[in-house]
Amino acid sequence: MTTITMAGALNAALRDALTEDDKVVVFGEDVGTLGGVFRVTDGLTRDFGEDRCFDTPLAESGIVGFAIGMAMSGYKPVVEMQFDAFAYPAFEQIVSHVAKLRNRTRGSLTAPMVIRIPFAGGIGGVEHHCDSSEAYYAHTPGLKVVSPSTVADAYSLMRDAIADPDPVIFLEPKRLYFSKADIELARTEPIGTAAVRRAGTDVTLLAYGPTVSVAMQAAEYAAEDGRSVEVVDLRSLNPFDDETVARSVRKTGR
Numbered sequence: 001m002t003t004i005t006m007a008g009a010l011n012a013a014l015r016d017a018l019t020e021d022d023k024v025v026v027f028g029e030d031v032g033t034l035g036g037v038f039r040v041t042d043g044l045t046r047d048f049g050e051d052r053c054f055d056t057p058l059a060e061s062g063i064v065g066f067a068i069g070m071a072m073s074g075y076k077p078v079v080e081m082q083f084d085a086f087a088y089p090a091f092e093q094i095v096s097h098v099a100k101l102r103n104r105t106r107g108s109l110t111a112p113m114v115i116r117i118p119f120a121g122g123i124g125g126v127e128h129h130c131d132s133s134e135a136y137y138a139h140t141p142g143l144k145v146v147s148p149s150t151v152a153d154a155y156s157l158m159r160d161a162i163a164d165p166d167p168v169i170f171l172e173p174k175r176l177y178f179s180k181a182d183i184e185l186a187r188t189e190p191i192g193t194a195a196v197r198r199a200g201t202d203v204t205l206l207a208y209g210p211t212v213s214v215a216m217q218a219a220e221y222a223a224e225d226g227r228s229v230e231v232v233d234l235r236s237l238n239p240f241d242d243e244t245v246a247r248s249v250r251k252t253g254r
Contacts, residue, residue, distance in 0.1 A: 002185060006154045007177040010040045012185050013158035014078065018048050021076065024162060026053040028063055028080030028116075037082055038118060038177045060090035064115065068097055071111045076162060084119040084131040084171075091136070098167045099142030114161045114168050119147075120210045122175030130174075134209075137169040138237040145237040146191055147171040147209035151181035153195075153235060156188045164191065173210035194241035196248065200230030203254040206245065208234040 004012065017024045026044055028036075032055040035042030044053035056063050060081055067077040081087035087094075094115065101111045121130040138145045144166060148154040154172070161168035168191070189195065197212060198219050207215035212233045219229035230248050234241065 001182045003180060003182050004151060004185075005178050005180050006148070006151045006173075007038055007040050009151045009155040009183070009185070010158055010172065011042060011044070013155045013162070014041065014044060015047070016185070017076075017078075017159060017162045018044065018052055021162075022052075023074060024052070024076045024078065025070065026078045026080075027056050027066075029056060029058055029082045029086075031055060031080050036080065038172075038174070040116075040172070040177075041080070060086055060088075061093055064090040064093040064098065067113050067115075068093065068101070068111060071113045071167075072101070072109050076112050076114075078114040078116060078162060080116045080118075082118070083125075083129045084117050084133050085128040087115075087117050087133065090115075094137070094143070094167075094169075095140050099140050101142075102166060103142060110165055111167045112165050114158070114164075114170050116170045116172060118174045118177075119171045120173055120175065122173075122210060125174075134169075134171055134237060137171075142167070143238065144168045144191055145171065146235060147173065147237065148235065149173070149176070149197075149207070149209055149212035149233050151179060152183040152188065155183070155185050157191065157235065159187045160191050171209060175210055176213075189235075192236045192239035192241055194235055194244040195233045196230065196244065197233045198229065198231040200228040200252060202228040202230075202252055204230045204232060204245070204248040204252045206232050206234060208237060 031041040032045040
């Protein structure tokens with residue numbers, strides 16, 4: 001068991017992927033020398049060199065465009081948008097090219113990349129630093145969209161996202177970066193699998209990312225009033241785990 005933060009678990013996942021596959025590269029604004037605004041990429045440039053983890057200009061469209069070319073050439077780029085609303089300049093690249101490459105080329109070309117986006121509120125930031133843009137990506141065919149709520153899932157989902165043959169939007173809850181847990185650094189359930197965090201019988205409450213802890217607290221309050229709330233952590237917005245959600249709703253009826 002390792003006591004580690006969510007940021008540390010993400011760093012470990014990136015580090016393990018870089019070690020195991022020399023086609024994995026990490027780049028974005030301030031991810032190299034600084035180690036990222038939230039230190040998720042801390043030490044990667046030092047340990048793997050500037051060819052594997054490097055800084056880019058402040059141009060999100062260029063970052064994703066460069067990643068598309070690398071993915072088409074056999075690499076597995078992992079890029080960081082730094083903050084959620086900073087990703088909008090890259091939105092056209094993501095929806096018009098990243099998401100459509102496999103379909104456009106009838107599968108002859110793919111875009112195996114991970115686009116890391118720190119998202120959501122809870123850190124006291126201004127509007128460009130506390131956005132929740134997941135609906136845009138979840139409603140774009142061709143993209144997988146995931147968001148961890150636990151330290152263990154942060155490691156596992158990142159490893160799976162990097163290994164995936166298609167593009168993954170990886171939404172990292174900023175206010176959970178420094179939450180800690182004792183975990184095994186291991187890959188568990190694959191992308192597309194929800195988890196029942198609390199069993200209940202009266203109502204099903206769906207949550208993901210930073211909202212899971214809020215849902216769990218609400219379930220505690222409801223229990224004090226004699227109501228049994230089942231909390232389902234979606235983990236993956238696309239693909240969506242219909243089976244787990246439907247099973248829960250059939251049980252609770254709400």
